[in-house]
Amino acid sequence: MKKFLAEFKDFALKGNMFDMAIGVVIGGAFSKIITALVEGIITPLISLIIMAVTGQESAEALFGSIVVGPFPIGNLISVIIDFLITALVLFMIVKALNEANTLAHHNKTEEPEAPTTKECPFCKSEIHIDAKRCPHCTSELE
Ligand SMILES: [Zn+2]
Structure with a gap:
Protein backbone atom coordinates (compact mmCIF):
# COMPACT_ATOMS: atom_id res chain seq x y z
CA MET A 1 0.00 0.00 0.00
CA PRO A 112 25.23 29.13 -9.82
CA GLU A 113 26.66 25.98 -8.36
CA ALA A 114 28.99 26.59 -5.44
CA PRO A 115 32.56 26.21 -6.72
CA THR A 116 34.46 23.25 -5.31
CA THR A 117 37.83 24.13 -6.85
CA LYS A 118 40.01 27.18 -7.24
CA GLU A 119 43.14 27.98 -9.20
CA CYS A 120 46.49 28.03 -7.50
CA PRO A 121 47.94 31.56 -8.09
CA PHE A 122 51.45 30.14 -8.38
CA CYS A 123 51.19 27.14 -10.68
CA LYS A 124 47.69 27.71 -12.05
CA SER A 125 46.64 24.16 -11.17
CA GLU A 126 43.06 23.46 -10.21
CA ILE A 127 43.01 22.65 -6.51
CA HIS A 128 40.39 22.17 -3.78
CA ILE A 129 38.58 25.33 -2.72
CA ASP A 130 39.61 24.86 0.93
CA ALA A 131 43.24 23.95 0.23
CA LYS A 132 45.74 25.81 2.37
CA ARG A 133 48.68 24.42 0.47
CA CYS A 134 48.85 23.61 -3.22
CA PRO A 135 49.28 19.86 -3.80
CA HIS A 136 51.10 20.54 -7.06
CA CYS A 137 53.71 23.22 -6.27
CA THR A 138 53.39 23.06 -2.45
CA SER A 139 52.99 26.87 -2.27
CA GLU A 140 51.22 28.08 0.82
CA LEU A 141 47.90 29.77 0.11
CA GLU A 142 46.08 32.28 2.25
ZN1 LIG B 1 50.32 25.45 -7.08
Missing part, protein backbone atom coordinates in the same frame (compact mmCIF):
# COMPACT_ATOMS: atom_id res chain seq x y z
CA LYS A 2 2.88 2.36 0.81
CA LYS A 3 4.47 1.58 -2.52
CA PHE A 4 1.17 2.17 -4.23
CA LEU A 5 0.82 5.58 -2.56
CA ALA A 6 4.38 6.51 -3.48
CA GLU A 7 3.75 5.54 -7.08
CA PHE A 8 0.52 7.50 -7.08
CA LYS A 9 2.27 10.57 -5.69
CA ASP A 10 4.95 10.27 -8.34
CA PHE A 11 2.32 9.94 -11.03
CA ALA A 12 0.29 12.90 -9.74
CA LEU A 13 3.31 15.18 -9.35
CA LYS A 14 4.67 14.46 -12.79
CA GLY A 15 1.74 16.35 -14.23
CA ASN A 16 0.45 13.39 -16.22
CA MET A 17 -2.63 13.23 -14.06
CA PHE A 18 -3.25 16.92 -14.55
CA ASP A 19 -3.03 16.57 -18.33
CA MET A 20 -5.35 13.63 -18.13
CA ALA A 21 -7.83 15.52 -15.93
CA ILE A 22 -7.87 18.35 -18.47
CA GLY A 23 -8.54 15.82 -21.20
CA VAL A 24 -11.42 14.34 -19.24
CA VAL A 25 -12.96 17.75 -18.47
CA ILE A 26 -12.58 19.00 -22.06
CA GLY A 27 -13.84 15.70 -23.40
CA GLY A 28 -16.87 15.82 -21.12
CA ALA A 29 -17.68 19.41 -22.03
CA PHE A 30 -17.17 18.65 -25.71
CA SER A 31 -19.43 15.59 -25.63
CA LYS A 32 -22.12 17.85 -24.11
CA ILE A 33 -21.77 20.11 -27.16
CA ILE A 34 -22.10 17.14 -29.48
CA THR A 35 -25.19 15.94 -27.62
CA ALA A 36 -26.74 19.42 -27.72
CA LEU A 37 -25.84 19.75 -31.38
CA VAL A 38 -27.46 16.44 -32.23
CA GLU A 39 -30.55 17.07 -30.09
CA GLY A 40 -30.85 20.72 -31.04
CA ILE A 41 -30.08 20.68 -34.75
CA ILE A 42 -29.50 17.33 -36.36
CA THR A 43 -32.43 15.35 -34.94
CA PRO A 44 -35.05 18.06 -35.63
CA LEU A 45 -33.48 18.71 -39.03
CA ILE A 46 -33.75 15.06 -39.96
CA SER A 47 -37.32 14.86 -38.74
CA LEU A 48 -38.15 18.02 -40.71
CA ILE A 49 -36.58 16.56 -43.84
CA ILE A 50 -38.54 13.36 -43.34
CA MET A 51 -41.74 15.37 -42.87
CA ALA A 52 -40.98 17.42 -45.99
CA VAL A 53 -40.11 14.38 -48.07
CA THR A 54 -43.21 12.50 -46.96
CA GLY A 55 -45.29 15.63 -47.59
CA GLN A 56 -46.47 15.99 -44.02
CA GLU A 57 -45.34 19.58 -43.92
CA SER A 58 -45.28 22.37 -46.50
CA ALA A 59 -42.12 24.25 -47.46
CA GLU A 60 -43.30 27.38 -45.62
CA ALA A 61 -43.92 25.44 -42.44
CA LEU A 62 -40.54 23.82 -42.83
CA PHE A 63 -38.82 27.18 -43.13
CA GLY A 64 -40.77 28.53 -40.16
CA SER A 65 -39.71 25.57 -38.11
CA ILE A 66 -36.06 26.14 -38.91
CA VAL A 67 -36.17 29.80 -37.91
CA VAL A 68 -38.32 29.69 -34.77
CA GLY A 69 -39.43 26.11 -34.52
CA PRO A 70 -38.53 23.07 -32.50
CA PHE A 71 -34.79 23.70 -32.54
CA PRO A 72 -33.67 23.99 -28.92
CA ILE A 73 -30.82 26.30 -29.96
CA GLY A 74 -30.80 27.87 -26.51
CA ASN A 75 -29.52 24.64 -25.00
CA LEU A 76 -26.78 24.38 -27.60
CA ILE A 77 -25.69 27.97 -26.99
CA SER A 78 -25.58 27.54 -23.22
CA VAL A 79 -23.60 24.31 -23.61
CA ILE A 80 -21.14 26.04 -25.92
CA ILE A 81 -20.79 28.91 -23.44
CA ASP A 82 -20.22 26.35 -20.65
CA PHE A 83 -17.54 24.75 -22.78
CA LEU A 84 -15.82 28.06 -23.50
CA ILE A 85 -15.86 29.02 -19.81
CA THR A 86 -14.49 25.59 -18.84
CA ALA A 87 -11.77 25.85 -21.48
CA LEU A 88 -10.92 29.39 -20.37
CA VAL A 89 -10.63 28.39 -16.71
CA LEU A 90 -8.48 25.38 -17.64
CA PHE A 91 -6.34 27.57 -19.86
CA MET A 92 -5.77 30.02 -17.00
CA ILE A 93 -4.89 27.18 -14.60
CA VAL A 94 -2.46 25.64 -17.10
CA LYS A 95 -0.94 29.04 -17.84
CA ALA A 96 -0.45 29.75 -14.13
CA LEU A 97 1.10 26.31 -13.60
CA ASN A 98 3.38 26.72 -16.59
CA GLU A 99 4.52 30.09 -15.35
CA ALA A 100 5.18 28.68 -11.89
CA ASN A 101 7.09 25.82 -13.50
CA THR A 102 9.14 28.10 -15.71
CA LEU A 103 9.87 30.35 -12.76
CA ALA A 104 10.98 27.42 -10.61
CA HIS A 105 13.09 26.08 -13.44
CA HIS A 106 14.52 29.51 -14.15
CA ASN A 107 15.51 30.02 -10.51
CA LYS A 108 17.13 26.60 -10.52
CA THR A 109 19.26 27.33 -13.57
CA GLU A 110 20.07 30.90 -12.49
CA GLU A 111 21.53 29.76 -9.18
